[in-house]
Amino acid sequence: MTSRPVDGLEIDGGRLAGELDTLAGFSDAPAPAVTRVVFGATDRQARDYFTSLCAEASLDVRCDAVGNTFARWVGAEASSPAVATGSHIDAIPNAGRFDGTVGVFGALEAIRALHRAGFMPRRSIELVLFTSEEPTRFGIGCLGSRLLSGALDPAVDHSLCDADQRTLHDYRTAAGFTGALSSVPLAAGAYAAFVELHIEQGPLLEAGGLDIGVVTAIAAPASLRIMIEGQGGHAGAVLMPDRHDAFLAGAELALTVEAAARATGSIDTVGTVGVCEVFPGAVNSVPSRTRLEVDVRDIDLARRDGVLAAIRDAGAAIASRRGVSVRVEPINADPPAGCAPGIVAAVTAACEAQSLRHQAMISRAYHDSLFMSRVAPTGMIFIPCRGGVSHRPDEFASPEAIAKGTAVLARTLAALAS
């Protein structure tokens, strides 16, 4: 495939950078950190800002029952499957300002640039803001795209709760998204393609002096919740041989997660214990209970499942040796996904049309694209971020890098929508 030329395409990188600046101000954490939890006040402010810009760009805006927001540039063949793009704007606690947001506001600028260049799409182009890509509130990532792709049962409306035991239904209806959750899944063939622009969240592009990563596969996480119950007691009075310390069992298990991820011998396997809560959490009390949350990722499903099995086995051995109970509950375990060859080719052609240095790569992080790949041919465009850093306040992508990615996205959308 060759990229159709879009004469006079110019990305307004300054405007886009300014919009990302404004967006970063909608945060529950002081700058430079960004915290923006789905259905919180700053999420609402950010959504309002986004829809106001979409309206200004003459896009048709609608929302579904979980708050996924769709901004459509209606093409000449309005009834044909649309070409979709988009990402998310929620941010985990104490995160940065580029994860997700570049794929939403960059896509908006791509559409504006195509409009300014006089491009007339044959297929409609639809920009999607996905609800809750981050698992912060409900413990499950990609909530919006899971529901949209049919990967998640709409019955979660009343079963998914946050730490305050408020349900998804409560939150979404309070936020004004009041329809039935069963109306969210996309109709078959709704989209001819889906393309997501995103920061790499890894070090390879920067290290290689590259402008663009053309994503060929998306790794997927399996997440586990591990509850350990031991026996508490007074830190002075319970003798060492009599202890059944839930935290020490958790500490051993966390080190096992690290060892099992390293033991595959593949650089593509990662394992993380990001959450450890210790109860009762007093300096003079032996921990009676510990909760871990574990994330294991790979692009190879069998290898990932091998790590999960090693963690379960270690949990059983530690439980037996320490006289504690270890309960391992899966939170989610999505299969990795390959990108569609046609989209990969379109992105590659767009890079070449602009003489950008590009490289095929996998996505180690997962994204809404993982779920969109179930309902449409899907691809991703990565741009470098400084030091590969993400999910931290010092996450950074330069305005130039963002503008280049936006230009590649614009050309890719134009090619797919022509």
Place this chain on the structure above:
Amino acid sequence: MTSRPVDGLEIDGGRLAGELDTLAGFSDAPAPAVTRVVFGATDRQARDYFTSLCAEASLDVRCDAVGNTFARWVGAEASSPAVATGSHIDAIPNAGRFDGTVGVFGALEAIRALHRAGFMPRRSIELVLFTSEEPTRFGIGCLGSRLLSGALDPAVDHSLCDADQRTLHDYRTAAGFTGALSSVPLAAGAYAAFVELHIEQGPLLEAGGLDIGVVTAIAAPASLRIMIEGQGGHAGAVLMPDRHDAFLAGAELALTVEAAARATGSIDTVGTVGVCEVFPGAVNSVPSRTRLEVDVRDIDLARRDGVLAAIRDAGAAIASRRGVSVRVEPINADPPAGCAPGIVAAVTAACEAQSLRHQAMISRAYHDSLFMSRVAPTGMIFIPCRGGVSHRPDEFASPEAIAKGTAVLARTLAALAS
């Protein structure tokens, strides 16, 4: 020393059990758990209940500037050093109902029983309710007895803060304890003796079928706060060899604390990591920061200091190997204390006068007695508690066991005050 007979001494165990029942109702946690944090609403309710009972028993009640409360039965020689007894009523989160409270309300019943038996004290008998024996709010245990004994600089008034950054001064003055903190330390020779009744918080008395433990020495904790700073990042994107995971460093260090405490070969050494906080605490983020709180106890100071040195050495090695920073800050490190032979003899004689099965033992937990031993000859009376369990909702001492300990306390006070 032989116990002077107190003819007709009768402990009203039923009344005492009822008072402990009432006290347990002043709790921030649902029964059977008790949470009662110093200067909170339930602490105030419990103090009011205590002082109302003291007034009913015709004791003279006064409070000092940190809220230590003194209820005095004035003796025939009112100007002689008094015989003191007492303990605390605060309770760590999700604790039980007997830790500390038995030594306060038991002492009150001992005084009432001596009064009913027609005993006339030569020395005054003073019951002390100590403020904040538990470290829950301010991170330091035995706040009241430390100040009373001169072990803590009154300048902490403005430097000790809770998690909300409110100072001790704020809390105590809001609770109505408004004097200068420098007025708290006891005058030299204020007390001729101090005796504390307490549940064992260990398994030995129950296992040995014993009624009373006669405490000969009190182990003391050294507490450390350990701050680990690593590098955060996205759990999918940061490759395993590139990680500097603060939680995994903390997990290794926690296991080192256990190993170092066991390595002394003495059953009297215990080491605990009761607090582990992981930041940012998201399932898909590599932990960037971890805070541990460590408690190491022994009755042998040199052995305890050896464990602390091993923890510091391990912290440095882990920091170097994992590329994280490990900062170890002492919270407190009090020396262990021996009990006064004269008090030990008086308690032993009281046991024998009542034909109770008793045994000399050490206190593995520390108590206000640890600090009172700096200003007065001190001893402790232990009673069995079920399974040795303490700092848990299922902490339990039977009314019979409490009544026996109360009788021993009453005879000991009588002997010391005669």
